Amino acid sequence: MAIQWVLRDPVVASALIGASRPSQLDENLAALDGPAFTTEEIERIDALSDGIDVDLWADSATS
Amino acid sequence: MTDQPNYRSGGGDLHRPYTAADDRYDLRDYRRVGTSGLTLPPVSLGLWWNFGDNIPFDNQRALLRHAFDKGITHFDLANNYGPPYGTAETNFGRMMREDFAPYRDELILSSKAGYDMWHGPYGNGGSRKYILASAEQSLRRMSVEYVDIFYSHRVDPDVPVEETVGALDTLVRQGKALYVGISSYSAERTAVAASVARSLGTPLVIHQPAYSILNRWVEDGLTGVLKQEGMGAIAFTPLAQGLLTDK
Numbered sequence: 010m011a012i013q014w015v016l017r018d019p020v021v022a023s024a025l026i027g028a029s030r031p032s033q034l035d036e037n038l039a040a041l042d043g044p045a046f047t048t049e050e051i052e053r054i055d056a057l058s059d060g061i062d063v064d065l066w067a068d069s070a071t072s
Numbered sequence: 073m074t075d076q077p078n079y080r081s082g083g084g085d086l087h088r089p090y091t092a093a094d095d096r097y098d099l100r101d102y103r104r105v106g107t108s109g110l111t112l113p114p115v116s117l118g119l120w121w122n123f124g125d126n127i128p129f130d131n132q133r134a135l136l137r138h139a140f141d142k143g144i145t146h147f148d149l150a151n152n153y154g155p156p157y158g159t160a161e162t163n164f165g166r167m168m169r170e171d172f173a174p175y176r177d178e179l180i181l182s183s184k185a186g187y188d189m190w191h192g193p194y195g196n197g198g199s200r201k202y203i204l205a206s207a208e209q210s211l212r213r214m215s216v217e218y219v220d221i222f223y224s225h226r227v228d229p230d231v232p233v234e235e236t237v238g239a240l241d242t243l244v245r246q247g248k249a250l251y252v253g254i255s256s257y258s259a260e261r262t263a264v265a266a267s268v269a270r271s272l273g274t275p276l277v278i279h280q281p282a283y284s285i286l287n288r289w290v291e292d293g294l295t296g297v298l299k300q301e302g303m304g305a306i307a308f309t310p311l312a313q314g315l316l317t318d319k
Contacts, residue, residue, distance in 0.1 A: 011316040014285055015307045016114055020295050021283065022103040023112040024310040025148055029122045029131070031138035037311075038142055041115055042100070058285055 012041050014054065086130055086137075090171040092178075093141035100143060105304035108277040110220075110251055112180060116146035116306060123163050124154035136167055140175065148280075148306070149214065150184040150225055151206050157189055161213035168215040176216065183210040184255060186225025198228030203239035207248055222249035223280060224265075226256050237265050241272040253278035253303075259293030266301040276303055283307035286315060 012024045028034045102111040117139045123132050136147065153160035161183065172179065185206035189195045194202050207222055222243050224236050240252035253276055254265055262279060269276045279298055283290045283305070290305065298305055310316075 011285055011311050012115060015283055015310040016103075018295060019103065020106070020298050020305055021307050022105040022278075022304040023114055023116045023146065023306040025116045025118045025280070025306050025308045026310065027118050027121050028135060028139075029127075031135055034117070034135070034139055034142065034144075037115060038099075054285060058288060 010040055010043070010046075012037060013043070013046060014051075016041075017046065017051065086133055090137055092137075092175060096141050096143045098143075102145075103304075105278050105306075106298065107302035108251070108275075108304070110180070110277055110304075112146050112304075112306065113144050115144060116148055117144050118148045118308065119160040119164060120148075120150070120153050120308075123160035124156065125159040125163070126155060129163060129166070132163055133167055133171065136164075137171060140172070140179075145178060146180040146182070146306075148182045149210070150187075150223075151189045151210050152187055158209070158213055161210055165213050165215035180220040181214065181216060182221035182223065182253075183207070183214065183219050184223035184225035185210075186223070186228070186255070198224060198226075198231040198236040200235050200239040200242075203236065204242065207243055211248060218247055219249050221251045221253055221278060223253045223255045223278075224257075227258070227261055233261070233265050234268050237268040237276075238272065240276075241269065241274045244274045251277045253280060255280035256282065259297045262294060262303075263297045263301070266297070266303065270301075276301070279303055279305050280308055281305060282309050284310050284312040284316060286312040 015021055015024050026037055100114060103114055104111050122135070147164065149160055149164060151158065151161065185203045186198065187196065189206055194205065196202065203224065211217065211219065222240060224240060228236065243249040244252055252269070252274060254262065257265060257279065266276050279294070281290050281294060
């Protein structure tokens with residue numbers, strides 16, 4: 010679901026994930042192939058994530 | 073079917089020659105990167121963690137084979153992924169020689185230079201010296217003649233962007249990279265870098281930013297710049313490094 014969300018704008022061509030076991034890959038791929046988001050769900054996520062900022066790469070990205 | 077290699081029979085399938093799954097391209101569509109000719113799978117595999125010398129090689133091999141069998145055609149590396157530095161590339165290089173050589177043309181491989189890699193002033197940053205020397209090392213460790221994408225891994229504010237982007241341009245002209253990109257550049261710096269790259273005749277095609285539901289900075293300007301420049305993005309830590317599980 011988180012991967013589908015990051016891909017919702019086609020400017021993001023791909024989501025780069027790590028894995029330590031094949032089963033982790035399968036879980037992420039299965040979620041990718043699951044049901045798509047509705048507009049309501051996207052709006053609700055927008056409302057909830059407003060103000061959260063977990064950017065560990067901020068120094069590089071905002072300098 | 074267990075994830076673990078079968079040690080008792082001398083390794084089982086893992087130690088037999090690899091043939092990729094026949095149906096690997098039937099599973100999902102590939103997505104265009106900006107307006108370029110490059111397409112990528114919706115999920116790509118990063119070798120940032122889990123491919124260092126601290127991880128059993130058989131685990132790494134099982135993972136990469138499984139990924140390719142599922143249609144994941146893009147493996148993302150960098151010079152200093154490991155630990156220790158360089159070992160994700162050397163371990164990948166071994167898998168390249170032993171398993172993936174027949175599939176080189178079906179793979180999009182990337183590497184990068186920008187963070188700390190070797191001692192002294194030329195082993196870090198955005199200088200022409202560092203980028204060109206590091207790219208050469210990466211090709212050797214990865215056992216490939218070229219990478220599909222080479223990135224400036226981060227901004228170096230002390231180096232003119234013309235120099236950093238010029239080094240990427242040189243790699244393309246030398247045949248060492250097919251496409252070039254940047255990672256973790258701000259929207260403003262991306263616009264400048266893209267303009268320089270275009271003037272040199274080797275447009276940037278891709279940006280690799282941190283991006284997830286919990287980290288939406290790209291939406292404040294970067295995605296707009298990418299669209300203007302015809303570039304695409306590949307998002308790292310889409311699961312916020314485990315804070316978000318993908319259900």
